[in-house]
Amino acid sequence: MAIRDRRNQGRTNRLFNSQLEEVMHKYITVAFLLLVAVFFQLNCSLTSALEERENSSVHLSEDVSATDVQRNLFLQKLNKIGEIPVGKGRPRLFLLNEKTGWLCREKEVWKTLDGGKNWKSVFRFNESDPSRILDIAFINELKGWIVTNDGVLSTDDGGLIWSAVSFFRNLSESVITTSIAVRGQKVIVGGSRETVNEIKAERSIFAFDAAIFYSPDSGRTWGLAQMPQSKGSISKVGFREDGTLLAIGEISNDIFTSLDGFTWKRENLNSPCIDKELRHGNEYKPVSLSFDKAGNAWISYNDGRIIFSDHFGHWYDIALPGDMWKSDDEGLAYFEKLCFINSEEGLGIKANGQVLETTTGGAEWNLVSNEIRYGDIVLEENKCVLAFDDGLYMMSFGKAYLNDKK
Numbered sequence: 251m252a253i254r255d256r257r258n259q260g261r262t263n264r265l266f267n268s269q270l271e272e273v274m275h276k277y278i279t280v281a282f283l284l285l286v287a288v289f290f291q292l293n294c295s296l297t298s299a300l301e302e303r304e305n306s307s308v309h310l311s312e313d314v315s316a317t318d319v320q321r322n323l324f325l326q327k328l329n330k331i332g333e334i335p336v337g338k339g340r341p342r343l344f345l346l347n348e349k350t351g352w353l354c355r356e357k358e359v360w361k362t363l364d365g366g367k368n369w370k371s372v373f374r375f376n377e378s379d380p381s382r383i384l385d386i387a388f389i390n391e392l393k394g395w396i397v398t399n400d401g402v403l404s405t406d407d408g409g410l411i412w413s414a415v416s417f418f419r420n421l422s423e424s425v426i427t428t429s430i431a432v433r434g435q436k437v438i439v440g441g442s443r444e445t446v447n448e449i450k451a452e453r454s455i456f457a458f459d460a461a462i463f464y465s466p467d468s469g470r471t472w473g474l475a476q477m478p479q480s481k482g483s484i485s486k487v488g489f490r491e492d493g494t495l496l497a498i499g500e501i502s503n504d505i506f507t508s509l510d511g512f513t514w515k516r517e518n519l520n521s522p523c524i525d526k527e528l529r530h531g532n533e534y535k536p537v538s539l540s541f542d543k544a545g546n547a548w549i550s551y552n553d554g555r556i557i558f559s560d561h562f563g564h565w566y567d568i569a570l571p572g573d574m575w576k577s578d579d580e581g582l583a584y585f586e587k588l589c590f591i592n593s594e595e596g597l598g599i600k601a602n603g604q605v606l607e608t609t610t611g612g613a614e615w616n617l618v619s620n621e622i623r624y625g626d627i628v629l630e631e632n633k634c635v636l637a638f639d640d641g642l643y644m645m646s647f648g649k650a651y652l653n654d655k656k
Contacts, residue, residue, distance in 0.1 A: 331635075331642040332367040335360045341625040341637045344386045344394075348630065352409060353637065354396065356382045359409050366635070366642040372409035387432045389468055395437065397427045402439060404469055417472040418463070426458065426483060433489040437465040438511060440484030440497055443474075460484045460499045464511035477514035480504045486539035490547065490561065498536040498549055505536075505549070507563070523566045524557065540588035540596075542629075548612060550585035550598075556612055568612045588612075589627040589634045597634055597645070599627055605636075 334341055339356035346352075353360045353369060357377070360369040373396075375381050381398045388394030395404050396412065401419060403412040418425055427441035442458040460480035465472045482500030489495055495508040505517040538550040545561030548568070556569040583601075590596035594611045603625075606615040626637045636643045 327645050328636075328643045329646070331365060331644055332369075333641045334366075334637050335369050335371070339382070342383070342386055343626045343628045343635060343637055344388060345628055345630050345635060346388050346391065350391055352386055352388065352394070354383045354386045359383065359386065359396065361409050373405075373412055384427075385429045387430045387437075389432050389435065389437070393468060395430055395432075395439075395469070397430045397439060397441075399426070401425070402427050402430070415469065415472070421474075425461065427463075428483055428485055429487050431487045431489055431495075433493060435466065435468045436489075436493075436511060437469055438487045438489075438495055438497075439463040440487040442483035457481070458483065460504065462487070462497055462506070462508075462514060466511060473512060475508070475512050475514055477506055478516045480506075480516075485536060488539050488541055488547075490541055491543055491545040492561065494545075494563075496539065496541075496547060498539055500535050505565075517563075517565065519565055521565060523564075525555070525567050525570055538585055538588050540590055542590040542592050542596075544593060546590070546593050548588050548590060548596075550588055552584050554584045556585065556588075558612065587627050589629055591629065591634060597627055597636070603638075 334353060335355070335358070337355035337358050342354050344352045344354075349363060349365050351362050351366060352372075353362070357375045357379075358371060359373040361372045362369050375383075381400045383396050383398055385397040386394065392406055392408050393404070394409065395402055395415070402415045404415050405412045418427065421443070424444040425441060426443075427439055429440045431438050439462070441461055441463070443461040445457060445459050458481075460477070460483055462475040462477055462484055463472055464475050480499045480501060482504075484497050484499055484506075487495070487497045493509075495511055495514075497506045497508075497514070498504065499506070505519070506514045507517055508514040534555065535552045536549050537552050538548075540548045547559040548556060549559075550556050554569065555567070557565055558568045559565045585598040585606075586601045587599040588596060589598075590611075594609055596608050596612065598606045598608070598615065600606065605618055607618050608615045625639070628635050630644070634645045636645060
């Protein structure tokens with residue numbers, strides 16, 4: 251009897267264990283299927299996000315010829331200010347305020363005191379002089395600078411008399427200057443300086459490295475900034491709204507920032523939000539540097555790409571090569587100048603002079619003119635001022651445009 255009971259108990263235990271194993275097997279199978287489903291969902295979400303990011307990249311409106319409606323809307327926003335002086339080279343504008351400004355071309359500088367309606371020549375290089383004007387900036391109605399291919403010149407009388415800045419002439423090494431930016435009493439000049447690259451057979455081999463020159467006191471004193479070594483030159487310099495300084499070099503990932511003007515650091519672009527070709531390549535050259543009043547920044551490259559930085563200093567891709575341009579744009583398929591009124595509205599000038607408009611922060615562009623060729627574009631308060639062969643124009647955006655129409 252006892253033996254029979256033990257056998258029954260054994261069968262009961264085996265049956266229980268068998269049922270338990272079957273239940274556990276079902277639970278494990280269900281858990282595995284749930285994990286597979288979760289993984290599949292995450293993969294789909296990631297793929298969808300990547301596709302959405304690609305699809306949201308900047309692209310030119312399919313109507314690349316610009317419809318009459320788009321063109322008319324654009325022209326309605328333009329208010330012609332006046333004619334601009336004729337000369338060799340593209341015009342470069344610097345507006346101190348709504349009344350006072352300067353315009354330069356390769357050999358000459360003009361000044362306006364009535365917002366661009368009339369211009370007066372204040373300085374001109376002789377035709378035999380090899381100097382060419384590259385950039386211009388003023389801190390008030392009298393004090394200003396022009397950057398040339400042969401150094402930096404300053405004026406204390408609004409542009410009538412110019413003299414070479416001795417600091418650049420007295421440097422022991424050769425210097426090339428390319429760009430200038432001002433904010434208050436702060437002046438920053440970008441360029442390059444000759445350095446010893448290596449020594450072979452007791453002979454020094456020289457090369458040019460990027461260089462930044464800084465004055466904290468309206469040009470009374472100057473210094474050579476400390477910055478990471480970078481081949482080539484600094485092509486553009488500027489100030490964010492908060493006073494942070496920004497400079498771009500000739501190499502794709504050479505973006506530098508500074509808080510005081512004398513000490514600079516290279517921006518870290520090792521982010522999944524930045525295309526890896528830009529992060530690790532050096533064949534793409536920055537072309538344009540633009541800021542809005544909120545401190546956001548845009549940089550365009552000579553291969554058609556655009557990157558964006560918010561006022562916190564985080565960088566993102568907006569456009570990748572091939573997003574915007576057709577093959578027949580080869581060689582001119584990039585923005586030479588950008589101007590943003592805010593984080594959404596802006597204009598861009600292509601290398602061939604065509605102008606495009608965006609109302610989505612650069613995520614989408616509309617070609618608004620095939621015929622007009624623009625020379626320069628600058629931000630004046632909440633409006634863009636455009637210079638081209640037909641004259642000087644002011645363009646309002648958003649609320650400013652609506653207020654102007656009232």
